[in-house]
Structures are given as structure tokens and as C-alpha cells.
Amino acid sequence: MQTMKFAMPTKIFFGKNCIREHHDIFTLGKKALLVTGRHSAKINGSQDDVEAVLRGNHIPYAVFNEVDSNPDIPTVYKGAAAAKAEGADFIIAIGGGSPMDAAKGIALLACQDIAENDLFSGTYAEKVLPMIHIPTTSGTGSEVTPYSILSNHLAQTKSTIATPLIFPAYALLDPAYQKKLPVSITVNTALDALSHNIESALSIKINPLIGQIAQSGIKQIGECLPALAEGGFTEEIRAKLMYGSLAGGLCIAHTGTNIVHSLGYSLTYFRNIDHGRANALTIASYLHFIAAGAPEKVSSILSAMQFNNIEQFRQYIDQILGKKEDFTVSELQKYTQIALKAKNINTSLIAPDESAVMGFYTDSLLR
Amino acid sequence: MQTMKFAMPTKIFFGKNCIREHHDIFTLGKKALLVTGRHSAKINGSQDDVEAVLRGNHIPYAVFNEVDSNPDIPTVYKGAAAAKAEGADFIIAIGGGSPMDAAKGIALLACQDIAENDLFSGTYAEKVLPMIHIPTTSGTGSEVTPYSILSNHLAQTKSTIATPLIFPAYALLDPAYQKKLPVSITVNTALDALSHNIESALSIKINPLIGQIAQSGIKQIGECLPALAEGGFTEEIRAKLMYGSLAGGLCIAHTGTNIVHSLGYSLTYFRNIDHGRANALTIASYLHFIAAGAPEKVSSILSAMQFNNIEQFRQYIDQILGKKEDFTVSELQKYTQIALKAKNINTSLIAPDESAVMGFYTDSLLR
Known part of the structure; x- marks a missing residue:
């Protein structure tokens, strides 16, 4: 250990x-x-x-x-x-x-x-x-x-x-x-919380205790994914989402966020894309990238959400996100340079180089 | 929630x-x-x-x-x-x-x-x-x-x-x-830590966050059970046991202990039985008692330790404990009265009455 x-x-x-x-x-x-x-x-x-x-x-x-x-x-x-x-x-x-x-x-x-x-x-x-x-x-x-x-x-x-x-x-x-919290805010914030738990679980700073909390956060938000796609936020769903958010906070307090957040900040800053949505836009590509080096870690995350593979997860996220914003290659090149300077970009289990960072953006946003 | x-x-x-x-x-x-x-x-x-x-x-x-x-x-x-x-x-x-x-x-x-x-x-x-x-x-x-x-x-x-x-x-x-910690102390303390995690998981005060920590403690100590029975404490095993102990502490800081500890105190006080051993003496009976009302909770604990049922767990504990101390019925009646006054006796998912408390002792110690 x-x-x-x-x-x-x-x-x-x-x-x-x-x-x-x-x-x-x-x-x-x-x-x-x-x-x-x-x-x-x-x-x-x-x-x-x-x-x-x-x-x-x-x-x-x-x-x-x-x-x-x-x-x-x-x-x-x-x-x-x-x-x-x-x-x-x-x-x-x-x-x-x-x-x-x-x-x-x-x-x-x-x-x-x-x-x-x-x-x-x-x-x-x-x-x-x-x-x-x-x-x-x-x-x-x-x-x-x-x-x-x-x-x-x-x-x-x-x-x-x-x-x-x-x-x-x-x-x-x-x-x-949160009884009357609008659907869009509910969804975007839930995606942020999910990302916190996932990034933490895939951080070089993870430890067994925080890993447990991350896994529980992923699982509880995972149980809310159908509701996030289809609406219908019961008291129980609201409580699970809030638990997932708390778990994510406890996790990133110890590990910080990493690649997904580093990528997302420019999307929010320059294009005013909601923070949670900005994270969700690249999270499937992130899992794909990490899976190449730490497949069992990614599998355990996917199965906590009851997905069989990354493609299923990507389809779910794409469905939630709906039509994506348009981006130009030169915009994404600029964001890549900014992301490379972010403190947290190198705390994921596998550190991305410049082409990998650009790859996250193009893979996620120019498909 | x-x-x-x-x-x-x-x-x-x-x-x-x-x-x-x-x-x-x-x-x-x-x-x-x-x-x-x-x-x-x-x-x-x-x-x-x-x-x-x-x-x-x-x-x-x-x-x-x-x-x-x-x-x-x-x-x-x-x-x-x-x-x-x-x-x-x-x-x-x-x-x-x-x-x-x-x-x-x-x-x-x-x-x-x-x-x-x-x-x-x-x-x-x-x-x-x-x-x-x-x-x-x-x-x-x-x-x-x-x-x-x-x-x-x-x-x-x-x-x-x-x-x-x-x-x-x-x-x-x-x-x-703990590299040179004697086997007997290693075993007795591990049994105490295991009991903390298990009692916490079966407490009325448990919550999802603490439940995760308890489950992780049980799992990590569970992975050490063969070593506890047969000896051979590698650095990895020592670290897992220490994690399990820490997890147990985090748990009981929030839930307290319950029946097993309440039963154990007299065994230590009057008969000088080591605290961890005192807990282990009644823990199988405790799981059996709780299983009657919360079978899925007990199953999840047993499977985290890779046992199929309580009897397997009891056999393992009996093997670890070796020859048990002798007790008279009147001794156990006295301990029952003391346990009934313990603050924590009623914080388990199912509260025991006087005959249940005596039952834990006789079932565990007079077999």
C-alpha cells in the first residue's frame, strides 16, 4: 500500500x-x-x-x-x-x-x-x-x-x-x-460530480480510503443515470445525487481533479459552456485514454455505473448532452496550450502529451 | 437516505x-x-x-x-x-x-x-x-x-x-x-479491528459513507485471514491490517461499537481475556443473531471476507481461537446483567433482550 x-x-x-x-x-x-x-x-x-x-x-x-x-x-x-x-x-x-x-x-x-x-x-x-x-x-x-x-x-x-x-x-x-431545481442544472451539476469521482479514482493521488468513497459516489450517481436522461427526480434520486456530489468533494479535496477539468476550463471560459457539461464533453475520451494503461480501473468505474464498456458510456453521455457546440481546430489548439499549463493535467494515472490533449478535444468535439 | x-x-x-x-x-x-x-x-x-x-x-x-x-x-x-x-x-x-x-x-x-x-x-x-x-x-x-x-x-x-x-x-x-509484532498480538488486534468494522456496518448509526469504509476494512482484513490463521505477515499484509484497523476506527468514531464489545468487556475485566479475543469469542453468534433480521447485510459482510455462510466463518474463528476458556453458567449470567447495562448494547440493527444476551454467551462459550 x-x-x-x-x-x-x-x-x-x-x-x-x-x-x-x-x-x-x-x-x-x-x-x-x-x-x-x-x-x-x-x-x-x-x-x-x-x-x-x-x-x-x-x-x-x-x-x-x-x-x-x-x-x-x-x-x-x-x-x-x-x-x-x-x-x-x-x-x-x-x-x-x-x-x-x-x-x-x-x-x-x-x-x-x-x-x-x-x-x-x-x-x-x-x-x-x-x-x-x-x-x-x-x-x-x-x-x-x-x-x-x-x-x-x-x-x-x-x-x-x-x-x-x-x-x-x-x-x-x-x-x-433541490426539489424544484431545473432539469438542466440538475443534469449539468450531476455530470460535474460524476467527473469528480471518476477523475479522483483515476488520479495518481488516489488511496484505498478515497478510492472507496469515489467508487461509492460513482455507484450512487450511476443509479441516477436513467433519471438524468429521462427526468423524474424523486426524493431518493435527489439524495443520491447529493451524496455523489459530497463523495466527489471528499475525493477531490484529497486528489484534486485532473485531465477532464483541465480540458473543461477553456470550454467554459471562452464559450460559456456550463462547467458540468464542459466536463462531460470529454469524459468518455478520457476513460478511453486511461483504459489503454489501466484497463481494470476503468472497468471497475464502468461497472459501478452498470455499463459494459466505454462505447455504451459514450452513447449515454452523448444522449444526455444532445447537440454539441461547434468548434474550429484553431480554437481547440488554443485550448490545448492552455490545458497543458494547468496544474492538474499531470495527476492522472497516465499523463497526456500535447497530441493526447489535442486528441481529447478533437475526439470529443469534432466527431 | x-x-x-x-x-x-x-x-x-x-x-x-x-x-x-x-x-x-x-x-x-x-x-x-x-x-x-x-x-x-x-x-x-x-x-x-x-x-x-x-x-x-x-x-x-x-x-x-x-x-x-x-x-x-x-x-x-x-x-x-x-x-x-x-x-x-x-x-x-x-x-x-x-x-x-x-x-x-x-x-x-x-x-x-x-x-x-x-x-x-x-x-x-x-x-x-x-x-x-x-x-x-x-x-x-x-x-x-x-x-x-x-x-x-x-x-x-x-x-x-x-x-x-x-x-x-x-x-x-x-x-x-509491526514487523516483529508477536503473532498472538497480531491476531488478537486484527480480530478487534474486524469486529469494529463489522459492528459498525451492523449499527443503527451506519450511513452510506461510513458503510463504504466499513466494507473496505472488512475486505482488507478479510484478505489477511489466511495469514492470521497460518502466520506469514508480509509487509503487504501488515499494511492491510493497519488499513483495516484505521477503517474500523473511522467507523466506530461515528457509530460506536455495539453488542460484541458490550459482551466482551466482562470477559476481559473478570477473566483477563485479551480484548480482541474477547470480541472474537462471540462474533459468530452475533452475526447469526443479526442475520435473522438483516440477512442481506450479514451476507455482504461474509462475502467481503470470502465466506459463503456463517458456519464457515464460525469454523474459521474457532480455528483461530483454539481452545476456549471454561465458563460457568452463573458467571455468564453475571456478565449478561452487566452487558445489558452497557450504553452500546442497543445500537445494533437488532436489539437483543436479556435472553438473547445470555444466548450470545452460552452459544459462543458453552458449546
């Missing part, structure tokens, strides 16, 4: 009504800043529940609801300024990956002055506002990761703040807030 | 040379107290490695090596007095379950005055010396649990200090220290 590391400082509560049941944890400080998107947390009831609990605890709060999809660097500076102006000493993130990732940057920048050039340096003082994260989609797993992924207009891609400092103190996962 | 909780504040490093590789963490305070048994940590090299790292870090230390098997309450008070007298502000536990469990009590009592009557009350101030745990057997999993289990001469059984305060800050697991 190789070396193994496991560290998960975030306390996790999962289940119906878990916000109200764990009202006692909403006392991490004297004043809270709620970090959220513009609408969804109001619509799905999560923000109301949080505000009710805070009022019950006599904890004042302010709301920063200016986080858009794929939050960028100016957003987190603005949020941090809001936290300071309000005198907030803890943060409650409510929403999908975007508010959660933004909240982590805000929690860091509210406590220390970091120049934009140093934001992704990995070197920070040990000061951060403590956080409670409440995911309302099942995709990112950000509630249990030390990553804040931000659109970086200078680097023309997404960049990552990675530090154990920004692990949330608590993650509260209630699948009920 | 039911409610789920996951909380593991202990950071875990597993692998060869992990003490020296993670020398930077041996700086939790200004002076360390090493808590260990009388001999083994010196013999297996772990204490030398720790001392070398501390010297390298210029951290002074004292040694409290008076922890015997099944440590009792006076031992932890004595250790706490040593910590205070030495001015130690962090603790390094080295050894099997006994030094680790004692170290937790010492870490607590070194910071707060608790009367013996209140030691198991569960109500403590939030003050404890931070700890690094270095297990040198593969059994207890204590390096990742919030439990300190102590012989309680007043209650005539083992009692448990249970509080998240005593989660170690770090667990460092290097299977190499």
Missing part, C-alpha cells in the same frame, strides 16, 4: 431539515455575512431557513447576493469589502459551487490583504473567517474542499485558491432544497 | 517512514509528553524515531511509560500529574490501544480538574492538550476516535470517556513498526 493521507476538517451533516436541526452551529461569530447568488437561495427556501435560524439565535446578519455563475476575482474582493464594512465575523455560503467558491475567497480576503497577483500563490497568513456551507445543487462538492475556483481574466482561464484554511467549518446538505 | 453525519478532525498520514517524513507536525507545543507502554515502543523503533524528530525540532520532552494493558483510571490521573509536573503542552501517544486511550484521558485531565465520579459524564470544559497518536498495533483504531476506554474498578467493567475534544490532532500510521 502506498502512502496515504486523509484530512477532512469540515463537519458534515446530511439530511432533511438539517439546517433547523443544527441551529446550534449558527453561532460561529457575532455577525454573519450570507454569501449567495441573486435568486435561487430565496426561491428554494434555504435562505429563509438560514435567516430564521439566525433570528432564533439572535445573530445579526448581512447579505451579499452578487455572486454570478463562474465568479471572478473582482467579485470576491467586493464580497470581502462587504464583510469588512458589515463587521461580519463568520460567513454562511448558500447555493451552488459559485457562491461557495466565492465565499471561500471572501473569507480569506476579509481577514488579510492579498494583492491580486498573489491571490493564487498558495501562501497565506493563518487567518480566515469561519464558514458554514449549504449547497443547493449536487455538483461541485465545494462544501468539503479547500478550493476556491475563480474566473481569472488575466490568465484567461479559471484559477484556484487552494489552502486548507478555506475548508468550511460545517457543511449542511439538505436535498430538499 | 437517512440522516448522515461525518466528522473527522484528525489528520491522518499512513505509510512507511511517515514519522520522519512529517517531522514538521511535531511542533504542536513547547514541550511534549510521550505516553507509552513499558517496552514495545522502545523495541519496535517508533519511540526512537519520535525522539529523533523531537531533537531535530529542538522540542524537549518527557516520557510517561507506565501504561499497562487495559489501562485504569489511576493511570490517567498519574499521567496527567506527570504532564503538569513536566510542563508538557502536547502529547505524543505511541503504542497500541492502551497507551492511546490512556493518552486521551491524560490530555483531558492535564487541563482540567475532573473528579473521578465525573470522569465519564461527557461534560467537559473545552480544554485538552493537543495530541499526536502513533499506533504500533492494528486493532483499536483509537488514533482516530473520540474515545478513551478505561478499566473502571468501581463499575467492574470498562468505561468510556467520549468527547470530540479528545480526537487526536494527527494520526501517523507506519506498518513497519
Whole structure:
């Protein structure tokens, strides 16, 4: 057995009504800043529940609801300024990956002055506002990761703040807030979560413990694949997707993502393709590539999803994705150069060279 | 999916040379107290490695090596007095379950005055010396649990200090220290670890995440069962057993143990039967009992160990245990009354009544 590391400082509560049941944890400080998107947390009831609990605890709060999809660097500076102006000493993130990732940057920048050039340096003082994260989609797993992924207009891609400092103190996962989540978001986020589990399972950083969690995430999302294709999201399906998302977060907190995410960032950055969809576009080619060197690993992933082979999986993914976007060869060449510079591209069990990276794009997108 | 909780504040490093590789963490305070048994940590090299790292870090230390098997309450008070007298502000536990469990009590009592009557009350101030745990057997999993289990001469059984305060800050697991661990200790501790995973998998507190970890622990220990019966502990087997022990610890940190441990404590307390052996004596009867109500759960455990049925498992355990101790019916009646008062007896998927508890003993020990 190789070396193994496991560290998960975030306390996790999962289940119906878990916000109200764990009202006692909403006392991490004297004043809270709620970090959220513009609408969804109001619509799905999560923000109301949080505000009710805070009022019950006599904890004042302010709301920063200016986080858009794929939050960028100016957003987190603005949020941090809001936290300071309000005198907030803890943060409650409510929403999908975007508010959660933004909240982590805000929690860091509210406590220390970091120049934009140093934001992704990995070197920070040990000061951060403590956080409670409440995911309302099942995709990112950000509630249990030390990553804040931000659109970086200078680097023309997404960049990552990675530090154990920004692990949330608590993650509260209630699948009920997703009862009315639109099908497209449900599907795209599920594909992201699936990709987290799969990339982690195929990472050089995998270990037996994380491998188990990845396998369980793949299996539970696997059980939802018919529903993702055909619709019909029961409470049970919502819970399984949320478990799969959590499992994926626990996994990438230890292994990071690798090729698929490195490939996907340009698709999102330049073409505004949803993050989960961007991952799904290349995931079958990725499995095909890894299978050449680690066939038994890929087989075990496929069988956890009840597919007999990669072609079956590819057909399923193609069906889910529908008509693909058009790309030119020169676009894909540009994305290849960007992907080759991504930190995580070389942490998959088999490292791709330049032609392999271009191959993922052409195989997936120019068929 | 039911409610789920996951909380593991202990950071875990597993692998060869992990003490020296993670020398930077041996700086939790200004002076360390090493808590260990009388001999083994010196013999297996772990204490030398720790001392070398501390010297390298210029951290002074004292040694409290008076922890015997099944440590009792006076031992932890004595250790706490040593910590205070030495001015130690962090603790390094080295050894099997006994030094680790004692170290937790010492870490607590070194910071707060608790009367013996209140030691198991569960109500403590939030003050404890931070700890690094270095297990040198593969059994207890204590390096990742919030439990300190102590012989309680007043209650005539083992009692448990249970509080998240005593989660170690770090667990460092290097299977190499067990290269020369005697066969009997290897077998007994492995049986304890196996029991942790199995009892957790069959607990009412199990959840999908912990269930995966339990299953992986059972599988990895399962792969060692031939070696446990026949000897021949390769490096790979040692690592698998240590993984199984860690997995068991992660599991019982969330679910606790249940029937088997409740039954075993009297066997250890009154008859000085090794803790792991005490658990193994009743585990087949336990599986038989649970199988009546949850057959698919028991099947999945048996097949993870590659047994076709409970009888095969019972034969294997009987072979490992060899000649059993003699017991009288009146002894077992007394143990039954004590087990019925144990906190954990009713957290198995099926709760036993008095006759069932007596049945476990007679079925296992009077055959």
C-alpha cells in the first residue's frame, strides 16, 4: 500500500431539515455575512431557513447576493469589502459551487490583504473567517474542499485558491432544497460530480480510503443515470445525487481533479459552456485514454455505473448532452496550450502529451 | 437516505517512514509528553524515531511509560500529574490501544480538574492538550476516535470517556513498526479491528459513507485471514491490517461499537481475556443473531471476507481461537446483567433482550 493521507476538517451533516436541526452551529461569530447568488437561495427556501435560524439565535446578519455563475476575482474582493464594512465575523455560503467558491475567497480576503497577483500563490497568513456551507445543487462538492475556483481574466482561464484554511467549518446538505431545481442544472451539476469521482479514482493521488468513497459516489450517481436522461427526480434520486456530489468533494479535496477539468476550463471560459457539461464533453475520451494503461480501473468505474464498456458510456453521455457546440481546430489548439499549463493535467494515472490533449478535444468535439 | 453525519478532525498520514517524513507536525507545543507502554515502543523503533524528530525540532520532552494493558483510571490521573509536573503542552501517544486511550484521558485531565465520579459524564470544559497518536498495533483504531476506554474498578467493567475534544490532532500510521509484532498480538488486534468494522456496518448509526469504509476494512482484513490463521505477515499484509484497523476506527468514531464489545468487556475485566479475543469469542453468534433480521447485510459482510455462510466463518474463528476458556453458567449470567447495562448494547440493527444476551454467551462459550 502506498502512502496515504486523509484530512477532512469540515463537519458534515446530511439530511432533511438539517439546517433547523443544527441551529446550534449558527453561532460561529457575532455577525454573519450570507454569501449567495441573486435568486435561487430565496426561491428554494434555504435562505429563509438560514435567516430564521439566525433570528432564533439572535445573530445579526448581512447579505451579499452578487455572486454570478463562474465568479471572478473582482467579485470576491467586493464580497470581502462587504464583510469588512458589515463587521461580519463568520460567513454562511448558500447555493451552488459559485457562491461557495466565492465565499471561500471572501473569507480569506476579509481577514488579510492579498494583492491580486498573489491571490493564487498558495501562501497565506493563518487567518480566515469561519464558514458554514449549504449547497443547493449536487455538483461541485465545494462544501468539503479547500478550493476556491475563480474566473481569472488575466490568465484567461479559471484559477484556484487552494489552502486548507478555506475548508468550511460545517457543511449542511439538505436535498430538499433541490426539489424544484431545473432539469438542466440538475443534469449539468450531476455530470460535474460524476467527473469528480471518476477523475479522483483515476488520479495518481488516489488511496484505498478515497478510492472507496469515489467508487461509492460513482455507484450512487450511476443509479441516477436513467433519471438524468429521462427526468423524474424523486426524493431518493435527489439524495443520491447529493451524496455523489459530497463523495466527489471528499475525493477531490484529497486528489484534486485532473485531465477532464483541465480540458473543461477553456470550454467554459471562452464559450460559456456550463462547467458540468464542459466536463462531460470529454469524459468518455478520457476513460478511453486511461483504459489503454489501466484497463481494470476503468472497468471497475464502468461497472459501478452498470455499463459494459466505454462505447455504451459514450452513447449515454452523448444522449444526455444532445447537440454539441461547434468548434474550429484553431480554437481547440488554443485550448490545448492552455490545458497543458494547468496544474492538474499531470495527476492522472497516465499523463497526456500535447497530441493526447489535442486528441481529447478533437475526439470529443469534432466527431 | 437517512440522516448522515461525518466528522473527522484528525489528520491522518499512513505509510512507511511517515514519522520522519512529517517531522514538521511535531511542533504542536513547547514541550511534549510521550505516553507509552513499558517496552514495545522502545523495541519496535517508533519511540526512537519520535525522539529523533523531537531533537531535530529542538522540542524537549518527557516520557510517561507506565501504561499497562487495559489501562485504569489511576493511570490517567498519574499521567496527567506527570504532564503538569513536566510542563508538557502536547502529547505524543505511541503504542497500541492502551497507551492511546490512556493518552486521551491524560490530555483531558492535564487541563482540567475532573473528579473521578465525573470522569465519564461527557461534560467537559473545552480544554485538552493537543495530541499526536502513533499506533504500533492494528486493532483499536483509537488514533482516530473520540474515545478513551478505561478499566473502571468501581463499575467492574470498562468505561468510556467520549468527547470530540479528545480526537487526536494527527494520526501517523507506519506498518513497519509491526514487523516483529508477536503473532498472538497480531491476531488478537486484527480480530478487534474486524469486529469494529463489522459492528459498525451492523449499527443503527451506519450511513452510506461510513458503510463504504466499513466494507473496505472488512475486505482488507478479510484478505489477511489466511495469514492470521497460518502466520506469514508480509509487509503487504501488515499494511492491510493497519488499513483495516484505521477503517474500523473511522467507523466506530461515528457509530460506536455495539453488542460484541458490550459482551466482551466482562470477559476481559473478570477473566483477563485479551480484548480482541474477547470480541472474537462471540462474533459468530452475533452475526447469526443479526442475520435473522438483516440477512442481506450479514451476507455482504461474509462475502467481503470470502465466506459463503456463517458456519464457515464460525469454523474459521474457532480455528483461530483454539481452545476456549471454561465458563460457568452463573458467571455468564453475571456478565449478561452487566452487558445489558452497557450504553452500546442497543445500537445494533437488532436489539437483543436479556435472553438473547445470555444466548450470545452460552452459544459462543458453552458449546
